[in-house]
Amino acid sequence: MPINLNNLTEKQFDVVKESELLSSENAFWLFMAMQSAIFNSPNSSTVQYQIDTLVQKYSDLFDRYYNENDASIFRVNLSGFFDAYIAYLNSRANKETQMYENLLTQWKDKGDVIAKNFASVNPYWKESEWRGMIGNQINILDQEIKNNSQGIYSTLADSYNIFNRVMDDIAIYLASGLIEQFAI
16 A cells, blocks of 8 residues: 655655654654663653654644544554653663563553554554554564663664664555545
8 A cells, every 4th residue: 555655746745754754753762762761871851852742743743634633542642652662661771570561561552552543543554554563663672672671782773774664664654544545
């Protein structure tokens, strides 16, 4: 279902470009949050602010296309997803072993909620596709959090590059669904 990127109208290009920019920022700030938490950096409030800003940017995109109720549900779900990521990340960074699995499950559950939400508002988005992409996102971050927590940093660059490719897929899928549904 992805659109032909070689033959976009100007409006379609704008949707793709915005989606790709958001996905790129998403990758950067989620990895930055990981590094900040693992190394107990003093920039954690700045990183958290940027993740909150990212939620607002995604919300602004959805506000343009979906009714207020659907956009609000999306905002709450995305915020919950990022909050669950931060909680899981912090439990790993603080070596709170009794909390890991529960928080990881909560994070995955939040991803499933987003996948279901997306599929319910756009006939061009399939829940299984979203689950797969979000699941890949979670798995990559989870593995890299585990590696970094154990002092294994050699995988960081490759993981970031793979994560960026997953985020590119998400961006194109997101934009394709908007373009198709709203005849952009």
